[in-house]
Amino acid sequence: MAEGRSLPEVRALVGASHGITDLAHKLHFYDQWAPNYDQDVAALQYRAPRLAVDCLTQALPGPHHAALILDVACGTGLVAAELQAQGFRQLHGVDGSPGMLDQAQARGLYQCLSLCTLGQEPLPSAEGTFDAVLMVGALSDGQVPCSAIPELLRVTKPGGLVCLTTRTNPSNLRYKEALEATLDGLEQAGAWKRLEARTVDRGNWPPPSSRWGLAPPTATASSPASSTCTGSRRRPRLREGGPAPGPQLASDPPVASASALPVK
Secondary structure, X not given: OOOOOOHHHHHHHHHHHHOOOOHHHHXXXXXXXHHHHHHHHHHOOOOHHHHHHHHHHHHOOOOHHHOXXXXXXXXXXXXXXXHHHOOOOEEEEEEOOHHHHHHHHHHOXXXXXXXXXXXXXXXXXXXXXXXXXXXXXXEOOOOOOHHHHHHHXXXXXXXXXXXXXXXXXXXXXXXXXXXXXXXXXXXXXXXXXXXEEEOOOOOOOOOOEEEEOOOOOOOOOOOOOOOOEEEEEEOOOOOOOOOOOOXXXXXXXOOOOEOOOOOO
């Protein structure tokens, strides 16, 4: 893929990526795109990484430098750059594209990077490892299946936060509906509690995108824009017999969940 693409060329490239629903083909596409990915999405004023990190920053208590964060479908490390700017230092990343991981490694912001295809294999972390888990730009057909969401909860500490985003353009509406049903089901089961749902403007990013972020449990925000943001916190497991949450990756725009109860 050549450098110096025009804005229409970049738009066409992104549109082509959204049309790939086979995971193996999608990962190959990202491998090829990786060297020019940052340059191309910058031309589109892609804001999802910053918006997701802004939500996380507002919701996560305590000193940010001490929080252990997992960036799922980390791509080239755009989310890590935003996290570092907000004072987060303990960063782990996973992605299914070796080419993307090479770019992320070159940034030097992650303490640990792992090759992992979420939905086909579990995350390479123990249960309850991370204070927060983010997944920005990977919740769509041909990337992370909705069935992998419980894997994100598995590696999140009880009472920790999960922040996700997803697109709302017509080609992704069926996936978005399935994702919302999955999130609602997990909340009804007591696995987590949604903290915030927010609609955000997509700027110049070609398809409308919706994202779910994290915020205090009393806060809910929305606006008539083309994107959505929601946040939640993983519920702590009860000392005796309560419900325990279950569940995992590639790269593009997303949704979030977590539980607002104190860790027991």
